Amino acid sequence: MGTGAFALVLVLIVCAIGFELTRQSMLSIEKFGFNFWRTQVWDPVAGQFGALPFIWGTLYSSVLALVIATPIALGIAVFISELCPAWLRQPLVFLTELLAAIPSIVYGLWGIFVLVPAVRAFELSVPAPLRELPLFSGPPLGVGMLAAGVILAIMVIPFTSSVAREVLKSVPPAQREGAYALGATRFEAIRAALFFARTGIVGAVMLGFGRALGETMAVTMVIGNNPKISASLFAPQYTMAAVLANEFTEADTNLYLNALVEIGLVLFVVTLIVNSLSRLLIWSMARPLRREAAAVVVPAAESAA
């Protein structure tokens, strides 16, 4: 049937993205090679392009977001699928999905005018002895890594929790019943279910990670956009997506443009790997269960034949 041609379009688009990004970044790839990813100087005027600060900022903000978001997202998934009364389930699912539906730009706007001042107030309240630590060093600007991590966490929570909920749903009820029959408390039974679903849960967390890596607008608006590597939560930093959003239209030389596209290319490849891996984990979790179900069906089909 001709419908296959349309499905082919999907495959072609993905290939075209990879091809086009590589083609447009050849100048930078040839000129800098691997040094592009090892050096820290980003000076478009001097033609110096080192992307390490952006990688650092992207990883730092995404990991920070995961640290904040994962326990909360799993808590929500457990609460909705295991603990809450049935009448509350649909409204809660709707509200958490709404969290994912709010446009990134709206989070960014809210981030600039509400979250950043709040973060600054928090930073000012951190006692001086703690401010000596590298983690809290630097002036309390409000904009910076902490604000970016918080806003990313808010945006990632609905993704992780909805996949975790699906994964928990695929745990056979017999698991929990068995635990309860052995005298387990609620926590122990749920822990058993979570353990049973561990590959899928890891997949859910990774899916959130993939989202966080590529998130652009909200992060650009609160992270401070300063290409300087720092361990501090308070320091303004930069991410790969943010540098694309800010500098792409300003790139006045071919090399500059190629360097930016190369950042896009790496972002594409990394999110592709993270997402594929997470789907593989979620899928491998669901597959053995499907095989069990198939085992029940197959003999009936054979007898019919």
Next chain:
Amino acid sequence: MTRTTGRKLISSLFVGFCALSVLLALVPLAFVLFFVVREGIQALNFNFFTKMPAPVGEAGGGMANAIVGTFMVTGLGSMFAIPIGIVSGVYMSEYAGTRFAALARFAADTLNGVPSIVIGVFVYGIAVLPFKQFSALAGGLALGVMMIPIIARTTEELLLLVPGTMREGALALGATHARAVFSVVLPAALPGIVTGVVLALARIAGETAPLLFTSSGNRFFTTSLTQPIGTLTVMVYTYAISAYEDWHRQAWAGALVLVSIVLMCSLLARFATRKIEGLQSQ
């Protein structure tokens, strides 16, 4: 005995933590909605929808051009994304077991996970750079590329829910495979697919990153396909990071309009799915 008490205590603490995490997620949601409504309402008036942006430094004006722009770019995107998305979804469900369907599904999921800013860079390379011109068409192309996988996967999932007996019935009456799919199976799943399309539209209308360097921005009214065009999201972004108090107010108003669109679509979709579920259970 104390051991049991300890275990029970841990269990209660765990339940408490789970309930708390729901609250922790709902607090930011409430805060975002609260501020968007409070700040947005103050700046939102009739002028916002009917007036052009005022010159820099002058108070007043609206975003009429950007509202039209958002509709245009979203419309352009859906014009090619909806057919491609639905038909490839049909392929993935009809040939569910085949290798190529699995490949297409993988491509759809991959495309779905590509950061929107990267889509922007890609479309810049194929639709802006060759013509040395930002354009509404390029913006539409970027949004369409983002829409295709969402629609394809929704269509696929919904088609798989249609009972096999319907397809078999059509085939038994002598319909060809294509006829059975397009005249019987697809219409049965149509309400759900429409819901999916509405949700995809809502999500796409709120995108900023893929538009920054495809349709770019424009403070003047245009409906030309080959000119840069202003959109609500890009306008909110420019206004939010500007230094003018009045622009900040208007950014909030723009955010309120965006959130209202998303909220209305979500509620509509939720209402529709409930209706469909009701029909299926009958």
